[in-house]
Amino acid sequence: MNDATLCPACGASNACSLADPRTATQACWCYGVSIDASVLAALPPALRNKACLCPRCAQVLDQLPPDEPACASTDS
Numbered sequence: 001m002n003d004a005t006l007c008p009a010c011g012a013s014n015a016c017s018l019a020d021p022r023t024a025t026q027a028c029w030c031y032g033v034s035i036d037a038s039v040l041a042a043l044p045p046a047l048r049n050k051a052c053l054c055p056r057c058a059q060v061l062d063q064l065p066p067d068e069p070a071c072a073s074t075d076s
């Protein structure tokens, strides 16, 4: 059973925008980062090209913009 929204390495959500109908028109985070070839090479062949890795397993967390604060307007 393959779920395109789950990381094949750890089973967490990979936050792939293409796998979610609500965000499928947006470019996935993975387009904006460069994943080390050794990370991909370490995956078993059966897991490659099935589903996206999550940002943590792809080791690109430091390349992603920080999350937007949920409540940023505090200027009162």
Ligand SMILES: [Zn+2]
Residues within 6 Å of the ligand: 007, 008, 009, 010, 011, 012, 053, 054, 055, 056, 057, 058
């Ligand atoms: Zn993962």
